[in-house]
Amino acid sequence: MKPFPFADYLVFAIFAVAVGLTVGGALIAALSTRIIRGVSGLMISCVGLAGLYYFLNSPFLALMEILIYVGAVCVTIVFGVMLSEPDEPAGEEKRRHARLWSGGALAVSALVFAGVAWLSLHGPWTAPAKLVSDGSVRAVGLSLLTTYSLPFELISAVLLVAILGALVIARSGRTKE
Amino acid sequence: MIDFLNLEPVRILLYLVAICAFVGANAAYLVLAERKGAGRIQRRPGPNEAGPAGILQPLADGIKLLAKQVMVPPGTDALLFRAAPLMVMAPPLMCLATIPFGDSIVAVNLNIGLLFVFSFGSINVMALMLGGWASRNKYAIISAARVVSQSVAYEIPMLLVVITMLMVTGTLDLSEVVKQQAGWFWHWNLFKVWVNPLMPVTFVIFFTCMLAETNRAPFDMAEAESELVAGAFTEYGGMGFGVFFMAEYANIVVGCCLATILFLGGWQSPIGALSGGLWGPVWFLGKMYALIFTVIWIRWTFPRTQFYSLLNLSWKILIPVSLGTLLLTGAMMKLMPFVFPSLH
Numbered sequence: 001m002k003p004f005p006f007a008d009y010l011v012f013a014i015f016a017v018a019v020g021l022t023v024g025g026a027l028i029a030a031l032s033t034r035i036i037r038g039v040s041g042l043m044i045s046c047v048g049l050a051g052l053y054y055f056l057n058s059p060f061l062a063l064m065e066i067l068i069y070v071g072a073v074c075v076t077i078v079f080g081v082m083l084s085e086p087d088e089p090a091g092e093e094k095r096r097h098a099r100l101w102s103g104g105a106l107a108v109s110a111l112v113f114a115g116v117a118w119l120s121l122h123g124p125w126t127a128p129a130k131l132v133s134d135g136s137v138r139a140v141g142l143s144l145l146t147t148y149s150l151p152f153e154l155i156s157a158v159l160l161v162a163i164l165g166a167l168v169i170a171r172s173g174r175t176k177e
Numbered sequence: 178m179i180d181f182l183n184l185e186p187v188r189i190l191l192y193l194v195a196i197c198a199f200v201g202a203n204a205a206y207l208v209l210a211e212r213k214g215a216g217r218i219q220r221r222p223g224p225n226e227a228g229p230a231g232i233l234q235p236l237a238d239g240i241k242l243l244a245k246q247v248m249v250p251p252g253t254d255a256l257l258f259r260a261a262p263l264m265v266m267a268p269p270l271m272c273l274a275t276i277p278f279g280d281s282i283v284a285v286n287l288n289i290g291l292l293f294v295f296s297f298g299s300i301n302v303m304a305l306m307l308g309g310w311a312s313r314n315k316y317a318i319i320s321a322a323r324v325v326s327q328s329v330a331y332e333i334p335m336l337l338v339v340i341t342m343l344m345v346t347g348t349l350d351l352s353e354v355v356k357q358q359a360g361w362f363w364h365w366n367l368f369k370v371w372v373n374p375l376m377p378v379t380f381v382i383f384f385t386c387m388l389a390e391t392n393r394a395p396f397d398m399a400e401a402e403s404e405l406v407a408g409a410f411t412e413y414g415g416m417g418f419g420v421f422f423m424a425e426y427a428n429i430v431v432g433c434c435l436a437t438i439l440f441l442g443g444w445q446s447p448i449g450a451l452s453g454g455l456w457g458p459v460w461f462l463g464k465m466y467a468l469i470f471t472v473i474w475i476r477w478t479f480p481r482t483q484f485y486s487l488l489n490l491s492w493k494i495l496i497p498v499s500l501g502t503l504l505l506t507g508a509m510m511k512l513m514p515f516v517f518p519s520l521h
């Protein structure tokens with residue numbers, strides 16, 4: 001089978017779409033005044049991120065990103081929003097010296113950005129590995145149960161504590177009169 | 178010409194067009210099948226005016242929906258309101274790309290196809306929720322909240338059952354799963370009781386969860402007509418509503434495809450002969466439509482459950498039982514490794 005004439009352009013276009021979704025979604029999440037649109041932006045960003053994982057040879061991680069971040073995390077956030085927030089755009093800033101505060105925030109974020117940029121430009125980068133593993137389920141499973149078995153077990157302990165905590169909080173409101 | 182069709186992007190494009198056509202035709206004619214089935218069960222003829230025995234009814238419905246104005250009611254979040262039908266329609270189309278309809282009839286054979294279907298299937302909840310929320314309608318918001326608790330509750334037993342199946346098959350590749358079930362019908366995963374005596378129970382759990390995940394009666398809490406008008410779709414009219422409706426049927430098709438592949442041997446023949454070539458899709462579609470017929474049959478035979486009994490069913494019965502089958506399968510794999518082909 002001879003290769004498709006514009007294959008490189010197609011691949012580049014798909015990569016550009018993935019990058020665009022990630023950045024665009026993040027911008028929506030950060031700039032939107034309606035919280036529900038912010039969550040939608042987060043969701044778009046996660047889908048784009050899944051595309052980037054795919055380009056990094058980790059299809060398993062890409063699908064997990066969608067399954068967990070879009071299918072679970074974003075849904076939970078929206079659910080939390082529904083139970084608490086009326087869907088109104090944010091009103092005028094009530095706080096005094098709002099401009100002063102936002103100027104300060106801008107200065108701090110510019111400083112952080114400059115620091116990170118300086119670090120990433122001057123820091124010693126290790127050469128990117130060509131292919132750590134084939135990114136298959138088998139490879140991920142093997143490394144989870146050998147090299148990274150301690151973090152894996154610790155995460156399960158954290159989740160157990162979270163479940164117990166949720167139970168304790170939910171139980172206290174349900175005492176029988 | 179043949180050379181051109183063999184190019185990978187062209188092939189995928191053709192498959193995508195075919196999938197869109199398949200979903201559209203299915204949505205249109207499953208609505209008719211549903212109405213005919215409902216008529217049959219309620220002892221009335223069902224739609225019978227448009228064309229012989231009503232076979233042109235979907236066409237008439239389609240034209241009616243297309244001709245209606247798409248309204249965005251004032252006060253809604255217009256962008257999300259319009260985006261929700263798209264988001265609910267896209268995932269099942271994506272999922273169908275990895276479904277093997279026959280020996281070599283699959284758009285993209287991923288080695289993690291099963292995970293692909295589940296990860297894109299999980300977007301459905303988000304889309305329904307956004308649609309319900311953007312409508313700014315009390316019924317729609319109640320429905321959106323119900324969708325979440327329902328789908329969270331039923332995703333757990335469904336995934337547990339799928340993990341059980343994964344342990345049995347040892348692969349996420351849907352084509353490979355089908356290949357393991359070659360031969361007579363007792364080689365289907367549904368009847369592999371020597372691998373796990375609870376296999377038929379597993380199938381029942383999967384099917385129940387599938388009904389709940391696709392919001393079908395008796396679990397159609399998302400659009401319980403008699404309680405919530407039309408639930409999350411209350412404010413949608415014209416083709417907006419039509420797309421939600423199509424997506425529901427597309428999701429049923431995906432769910433039944435998955436059940437066919439995981440439990441009923443996919444495109445394998447049940448009698449050992451008459452397999453290969455065009456028989457593959459024939460067997461596959463036959464099994465899939467039998468399951469879809471069951472879905473329709475269940476809808477018109479069982480009354481809608483109450484919401485708390487719906488949640489009780491999942492948390493108190495389905496999850497413990499599916500955990501039990503998971504543990505049993507694990508134990509059997511440890512004790513009797515010789516019956517598991519995937520371990521060798």
